[in-house]
Amino acid sequence: MKIVQFSVLRPIAMSMVIFFLIILGSVSVKNMSIDLFPELTFPTAVVTATYDGASPTEVENLLAQPIEGAMGTIPNIEKVSSVSQNGGALVLVQFNWGTDMDFATLKMREQIDAVRDVLPDGVQTPKVLRFNPSDLPIMQLAVTDTKGNIENAKEVAQKEVKTAVDRLDGIASTSIEGGPEQEVQLITNPQKLLSYGITLKNLQEIIGSENIDLPGGNVEDDQETLPIRITGKFGSLNDLEMLPIPTRKGTVLLNDLVEIEQKEQRENGLSYLNGKDAVGLSILKQSGTNTVQVAKNIHNEIEKLKEELPSNIKIQTIFDQSMFINQSISAVSSNMIVGSLLAAFVLFLFLRNFRSTMIISLAIPLSIMTTFIFMYFSNQTLNLLTLGGLALGVGMMVDNAIVILENIYRLRQEGEGKKDAAIKGTNQVGQAIIASTLTSVVVFLPIIFVDGLAAQLFKPLALVVSYSQFAALFTALIIVPLLSSLILKLKEKEKKSVFDKFNNRYKALLSASLKHPKKTVGVVIVLFLLSFAGVPFIGTEFLPSQDQSYLSIEAELSPGSTVEKTYRKVKEINEKIRPVEEIANTYVTIGGSSSFSMGGRNSNNEANYSVLLTDIENRSRTDLEIAEDIRQKLKSIPNADITVSSGTSGFSANPISLKISGPNLETLRSLSDQTINLISKVDGIREPKANYEEGNPEVSISVNRDKAAQYGIGNASVAQTVSDATKGLVATKLSGDVGEELDVRLLVDEKYISSTEELENLTIQTQVGTSIPLKAVASISRDTGPSQITRSDRVREITVNADILNRDLGTITKDIEKTLKENLPLPNDQYKVTFGGQNEQMNDAFYKLSLALALAVVLVYMVMAAQFESFFHPFLIMFSVPLTFIGIILGLLITNEPLGVGSLVGILILTGIVVNNAIVLIDYLKQLREEGYDAKEAILLAGPTRLRPIMMTALTSVLGLLPLMFGIGEGTEIQRPMAIVIIFGLTVSTFITLIFIPTLYYMFEQRRIKKKEKTG
Template sequence: MKIAKLSVLRPIAMSMVIILMLILGAVSMRGMPVDLFPELTFPIVAVTTTYEGAGPEEIENLISSPLEDAMSTLPNVESVTSISRTGGSLVLVSFTWGTNMDFASLDMRERIDSVRDFLPSGANLPRVLRFNPSDLPIVQLAITDPSGEMTKAKQLAEQDIEPQLSSVDGIASISVEGGAENEVRITLDPNALSSFDVSIDQLQQIIAAENLNLPGGSLTDQNQNLPIRITGEYASIYDIQTLPIPTPKGVIQLDQLGEVKETLQPTTQLSYLNGEPAVGMSILKQSGSNTVTVANNIEEKLEEIRKNLPEGVEIKPIFDQSQFIEQSIRAVTTNMIAGSLLAALVLFFFLRNIRSTLIILFSIPVSIVATFIFMYFSGQTLNLLTLGGLALGIGMMVDNAIVILENIYRLRQKGYSMKDAAIEGTSEVGPAIIASTLTTVIVFLPIVFVDGLAAQLFKPLALVVSFSLLASLFTALIIVPLFSSLLLKVNTNTSRFEERFTGFTNWYRSILEKVLRNPKKTVTTIVILFLISLIGIPFIGKEFLPQQDQSFISMTVRLPDGSSLDATYDVMEEIDSRLSDIKDIDLAFVTVGGTDNFSVSAGTQTNRANYSILLTPVTERSRSDKLVGDEIRKKLENIPGADISLSSGDSGFSQNPVSLSITGPDLTTLKGMADETVELLTEIDGIREPSSNYTEGNPEIVVDIDRVKASQFGIGSAQIASAVSNATKGLVASRMARDGAELDIRLTIEDTYTASIQDLEKLLINTPTGENIPLQAVATVERGQGPSQINRTNRNREITVNADIVNRDLGSVIDDVEQTLKENIYIPNNQYKITIGGQDEQMNDAFFKLGGALALAVVLVYMVMAGQFESYFYPFIIMFSVPLTVIGIITGLLVTGQPLGVGSLVGMLILTGIVVNNAIVFVDYVNMMKRDGKTTWEAILIAGPTRLRPIFMTALTTILGLIPLTLGFGEGMEIQQPMAIVIVFGLSFATIITLVLIPVVYYLFDEFKEKRKLKKLEKLDA
C-alpha cells in the first residue's frame, strides 16, 4: 500500500509525526473533564410550586390542575404526572426521547406565564427544573459542633464556610440544610391586645414602618453639601421592646402587649451525623466541569477552612463522588495495563522475538494517544464508559498490527529485506484489515439512530471503541511497517515452540482435510451444538443495568402522615441505636423532616427521615452493599409505624426495579387493588419492601365558616383565615440586622388559643366595629381526615406500588410478578389498569431498540464486506461466523451467572463486528491462492495453516486483553463486565468453530457455484 511504502521510505518525517501525536495526545487527555458517567439529558422537566398552609385537595384544584392542563398541550409530551401534597405541588412532564429540552423548557415557562394569573395569590411562582443526574451533589458535608449550639453551626456554614467554598472553580451551587436559626419572637397576650384595642395587622404595619433607614435629602453647612440620613432600624431587642405603639387608650411600649425575646425559629427539618446534631451541605458542580478536579479543590479549600474553625467544630465528608470515580478509573486503568501485558505475552509466546513484541507493544500507546485526540475533539469526557470502551479496545487494538507484523515476519523468513518485507507484507493484507476494521466500526452506526437512556449511556462507549480501532488501523498501516523496516530481525534457529506449533498446524491441516471430506456431517454437528445452546436461554436472567457498589446506601423512613417532627426524631434515635451494631457502616447522616437532596419535591414532610449511609470501602468489606442493606432491613423490620425503604448501587438514572402503576376512577377500588398487590409481592422470592404511595390520609383540623353569621359581624373568610394563621404560625413583621446577619421579627399569639381544638374555638377575631368575637361564633371547628397527597397521571387517579429486588435478576422477578397478578388480582372493568413500569419498562425499551440496532449492524457488516470483496457471495459465507457466537454467549452468561442486560447487548453488537475479522482474513487469503491458480481444495488447505497463527494471535490478544474486565476486579467494573463476558466467550467459541466451519461452508458454496456454472455451460452448448 502507498501509505505503508511512504512510512518505510520516510522514517525521520514519520517519527516527527509520532512525537507530535504523543504531545497532542497528552494535552488532550489533560484537557478532558473527568466524570462518573457521560452527561445525560433526560426528557423530564419538573414544575414545583409551594402554597403554604394549603391542603392536598386545595393544591390539586387550585395549582396542579391548571398546570396539568397547560402542560398537556405541549408538543412531544409523553405523560404528565402531578403530586399534590400539603403545602406544595409537583408536576412532572415527560417528553419523548430526542426532544430538544432547551426549547421544551422555554415552552413550559411560556405556558406557566399564561396560567400564572389564575393561580392563588398566596402561591409562589412555579419553578421549572430540569432533571439531570449530573445535577446531583458531587460532595456532601456534615458540620458538627460538640457544644450543640446549632445556631452557631448553621451561621458558620452559611456566613463563613459557604462563601469560601463558593469561590472554588467549578462549583455551581451550595445548599445548607439542618441546624437552627435565631429570631426575635414577640409573643402577644390576647387579653392585652383586646384591652388596648390593637390587632396583629396593626402591629405588623407599625413594626415594619419603624424599621427603616431613609435618605432625607441634603443641606449645605460651612460650604459643604451634606446628605441627610434618617436612621430608624432596630439595633437591639431593647429597641423593639421599647417601641412606642399608639392605641385608642394612649401610647404604650410594645413589651406591654407581650413578651419580646430572642429564641430559635420554628423548624421542620433537623440533621444529625451518627446521632449528633449537624448541619448538612450539598455541593453541585457546574455542567462540563471536571468532577475530580472540583472535588479535590473543595478538599484543599476545606483544609484551609479547618485551620480557622472554632475549637471542636468538625467538617466531615458524607459523600464524595470523586472517590468512587478515582477508584473506578484506577481499576479501569489497571485492567488496561494488565490486558496490554497479557497481549504482549501472547505475542512473545507465538513469535519468540523480543523486537516483534516491542513493535506491537509500542503500537498500543500510540493507538491510545490517537484515541485521546479523537475523544478530545469530539467533546467526550473521561468516565467509566469511555475508559471502559478504551479497555475493550485494548485487545482489539493490536489485532491489525499483529496481522501485518506476522505477514512481514513470514516474508522476512522467506528472505525478503526489511524494507521490502514491510512494504510487501503490508500491501498483501492491508485491504483485508481495512475491511475487518470497518466491519467492527460500522456496527456502532445504528446506535446513532437509537434514542433512550441506553443509547445515551453507550454512544460515548461506541465512539471510543470506534476511535481506538481507527487509531489502531493507523498504527498498523504506518507505525508497524516503519519500525519493522528498521528493527525487525528473524530468528534463524528453529525454536522448540516453532516445532510444536508446526506440529499443531499439521494436525489442524489433517482436521481440515477430514471436515472437507465430510462437509455435511460437520455442518450438522455444529447446527446441533447451536440448537443445544439455545436450550439455555430460559435459564438466563434479564436486567436493565447492573447495580454498582458505591459504598453508599440511601434510606428513607416514613411515619404515618401527620406525625410531628418530635415523633420522627424519636424513631430516628431508635434506628441509630440499631445501626450502631453494623460494622460495615462508616457513618450515617440523617435529615429529619423536609425532603432529601436527591429528589425533586415540594411540601412539608415532618413525618419523613432521610438517611445517607456511608459504608467502609469495598476493599475493606467482605460483602456487597446489597447484603449490608439486607442486614439493615432485618435490624429495622420491627419498628412500629415506620415504613422503611433502602436503595443502593443507584447511578441516579435507573427507576425502581419493580414499579406497578394502578389507575382508575375510584380511589377506594384502587386502594384495595394496591393493598392486595403489596401482599402478593411480599410472597415473591427476591422482592424487598413492597409498598404503595397511598396513605390513609392526613389528620387535619377543618374550620367550616358560616358565611351568613360572619357577614352579620362584617367579616369575611379571608379575615378569619388570616386570624387563624397568625395565631398558629405567627407573622413575620420585619427583620433586624445584627453582626452581618438578619433575624426575623415574628409576631405570635400565646398558645392559649392553639393548645387544643377547644382553645382554638375561643380565638378572638376583631370586627370592623371594634368588637372581639370568638371563632366559634362564626365557624365550626372539628378534627378531620384529608388525603396526605394526591397522585394523577394524564389526569387519571393513580396509585404506584414499588419494590426493590435482592439476589435475583429483574426479568425472573417480573415474570413471577406478572404470573402472580394474572392469577390473583381481580380487575373490575376496562377503566382500571395495572401497568408494569420502572426498570422493566426501561429494560424492554432498551432491548427492543438495541435488538433493532443489532439486526441493522449485521446488514451493514454484510454491505461493507460486499463492497470490499466486490461480491455478494464471499460475504455471505463469512456471515456464517456470526450466529456461532450465540453458542459462546449463552455458555458464558450461564457459567458466570450473569443476566442478559443492556451491557450484554452492547457486547453482542461489538462482537458482531469482531467475529467476522478472522473469517475475512481467511477468505481473503483463499481467494488470493485461487487467483494464483490453486483449486478451492488446495487453496483452503494452504490458507488454513498459513492464517492459523495470526487468527490465534488476534483472538487471544482480544480475549486475554478483556480477561481483567471479565473478572470484574475493582470498583465500577459492573457495567463493563457483561460486555467483556459476552465478547470473551463469544469470540472464544466462534474462533474455534470458525476455523472449521468457514472452510467447509466456503467449499460447499464454491462447489455449488461451480456446478451452476457447468449447468449454464451445458445449456449453452446444447
C-alpha cells in the same frame, strides 16, 4: 498505499509525527473533565403551583387539570403526570428524547401564561423547572463539636465552611441542614393586644416600615451637593425593644407590648452524625465542570480550614461522589493496563521475538494517545463508559498491527529485505484490515438513531471504541511498518515451538473436516440449536447495580408524629444497625423541609439516613447483602415504615413499578393494597410500597358563613388570622454582628393555641373594629385530612414500587404478571395495571437496540460486499455472526449474568469484530484461488498460514478483557456484561472461523463445480 511507502522511506518525518501525537495526547488527557458518567440530559420538566389551604381534590380540579390541559398541547410531549397535595400541585412533563429542552420549557411558560386567568385567586404564578441530574449534590459534609455545642457547630458551618466553599470555582450552591436556626421572636398575648386595639398584622406593618433606610434627595452645603439618607434600620435588639407603637391607649414601647427574645425556631430539622448532633452541608457543582477537580478543591479548602478552626470542631465527609469516581476510574485503568500486559505476553508467546513484541506493544499506547486526542476534540469526558470503551478496545487495538506484523515477519523469513517486506507485507493485507476496521466501527452507526437513557449512556462508549479502532488502524498502517523496517530482526535459527505442533494438529483437523464437510456443518448446527435450550435459564435486567459503598435508609412514622417522637425511633434504628461492621458513618436528618413542601407541609415524621460503608476491598459482603442484613434487623421495629436501598446508579427508575390507574381513588387504594399483599409473596421482592399517603390528622375549622357575614368577615379572614397565629408572621430582619440576618417573627404565645379549646377563643378582628372569638363564627373539630392524588395522562393513578434481591428483573416481572393475572380481578375496563420503572426502560432499550443490531448486521454485510466486490464471500463470512450465539449463551450461563443493555451493546460490538478473522482468512483464500490453487489446496494453505494471526488477535482481545469480566475493583459492573459477551462470543467465533467457515466454503465450491459440470 503510498502513505505506507512514505512512512517507511521517511522515518525521521514519521518520528516527528509520533512525537507530536504523544505530546498532543498528553495535553488532551490533562485537560479532559473527569466524571462518573457522561453528562446526561433528561427530557423532563416540572411545573409547581401552590394554593394555600386547598385540599387535594380542590388542587386537582382547580390547578392540576388546567395545567395538564395546557401542557398537553405542547409538541413532542410523551407523558404528563401530576401530584395534587394539600396546598399545591406538581405537574411532571416528559418529552420525547432528543427534544430541545430550552425551547420546550419556553413553550411551557407560554402555556402557563395562557391559563393564568383561569386559575383561582390567591394562586402564585406556577414555576417551570428543568430536571437535571447535575442538581444532585456531589459532596455532603458534616460539622460537629466534640464539646456538644451544636450552636457553635452551626455558626462555624454558616460563617466559615459555607463561605469558604462558596467562593471556589465550579460551586453552584451550598445548602445547610440541621442545627438550631436562630430568630428573634416577639411572643404576643392575644388578649393584651386586644385591649390595646392592635393586631398581629398591625404590628407587622409598623415594625417593617420602621426597619428601613430611605433616600431623602440632595442638599447644597458649602458648595457641595450631598445626598440625604434617612437611617432607620435597627442596629441591635435594643433598638427593636425601644420601638414606640401607637395604640388606642397611647404610644407603648414594643418591649412592653410583647415578649422579645432571640431563640430557636419552633419547627426545625435535626441532623446527627453517628448518633451525635451535627450540621450537614450539601454541595452542588456547576453544570459541565469537572467533578473530581471541584471535589479536590473542596477537600483542599477544608484541610486549610481544619488547621485554623478550634480542635473541638470536626468536619467529616459523609458522601463524596469523586471518591467513587476516582476508585472506579482507577479500577478500569488498572484493568486496561493488566489487559495490555496480558496482550503483550500473548504476542511474545507466539512470536518468540522480543523486537516484534515491542513493536506491537508500542501500538497500544500510541493508539490510546491518538484516541484521547479524538475524545478531547469531540468534547468527551473521562468517565466509566468512555474508559470502559478504551478497556474494551485495548485487545482489539493490536489486531490490525498483529496481522500486518505477522505478514511482514513471514515475508522476512522468505528472504525479503526490511523495507521491501514492510511495504509489501502491509500492502498485501492492508485492504483486509481496512475492511475489518470498518466492520468494527460501522456497527455503532445505528446507535446514532437510538434514543433514550441507554443511548445517552452508550453513545460515548461507541464513539470511543470507534476512535480507538481508527487510531489502531493508523498505527497499524503507518507506525508498525515504520518500526518493522527499522528494528525487526530475525533469529539466525528458530527452534520449533509449541505453536508449530498446534499448527500441525489444526491442519490435520481441517483436513478431516474437509473430508466430512456435512458432518462438520451438522455438528455446528446441532450446537447452535442446543444453545437455545439455555435461553429460559438466562434472566434479563436493565443495568447492573453498582456497589458505591453507600446505603440509604428511610423511616416514616404515622402522619402527624412530632420530631421528638421520630428521634426516639431513630435511636431504636441506631441500636439495631450498630453491630453491622461494614458501616463507616451514618448521617441522619429528621424533619425540616420536605422535598414536596406545598402548602407548608413538613416532614417531621420522616428520618433519612445516609450510610457510608467501608471500601469494597475492606469488606467481604456487597452493598446489596449489607442492605438485606440491615433490612432484616429493622423488621422488628414497630410503628414505622422503614425502607433500605443500596446506592445504585441514580438515573434508573425503581426496579419494580406497577401503575394502577382508574377513576375512583378509593378503588385504586384497595387495588394497590391487594397488589402489595400479592407481590410481597413473590420470591425476590423487597419492601413493596404505594406512593399514596394516608391522610394527616388535622384540626378542621368549619366557618358558618351566615354568622361570619354578620360581622363582615369571610373564610379568607378566618384563614389568615389562624395562619398568623399558628405559623407566625415575619415582620422584618435584624442585622447581626457579622453580616447575617435574623428573622423577626411575630408569634402568639403557644399556651393560647396549644389545644382546640384555646384555639376556639382566638380573637378575630371584624370590619367594624371590634373583636370576636373564633368560636362565634366557626366550629372546630379533629379530623383526618386528605392525602394526595396522582394522575398520569389525565387519569388517576397509584404506583406500587418495590426493590428486588437475588433474582433478575425479567424473571420477577413474569412472576408478578402471572400472580396479578390470577389473583387481582379489576372492577372494569376503566382500571388497568401496567409496568413502569426499570421494566419499561429495559423493554424500550431492548427494542431499540435490537433494531440497531439488525441494522448493524446489514451494514457489516454491505461493507464486506464493497470490499470483496462479491455477494458470495460476505454471505459466507456472515455465518460467523449468528453462530456466536452459542458462546454468548454459554458465557451468560457460566457467569450467571442476566441479559441486559450492557450485554446487547456487547453483542453489537461483537457483530463488528467476529467477522474480522474470517475476512483475513477469506481474503487470503481468495488471493490463492486467483493464483490457480484449487479449493481444497487453497484452504489447507490459507488456514495454517492465517492461524497464527487469527489466534493472536483473538487471544489478545480475550485476555485484554479478562480483568473487566472478573469485575476487579469498583465501577466495573457496567462493563462486565459487555466483556463476558465479547470474550465467550469471540472464543466460539474463532473456532467457527478456523473450521466451520473453510468447510462451508468448500461445500459451496463443490456444489458450484458440480453445477457447472452439469450445465457445461
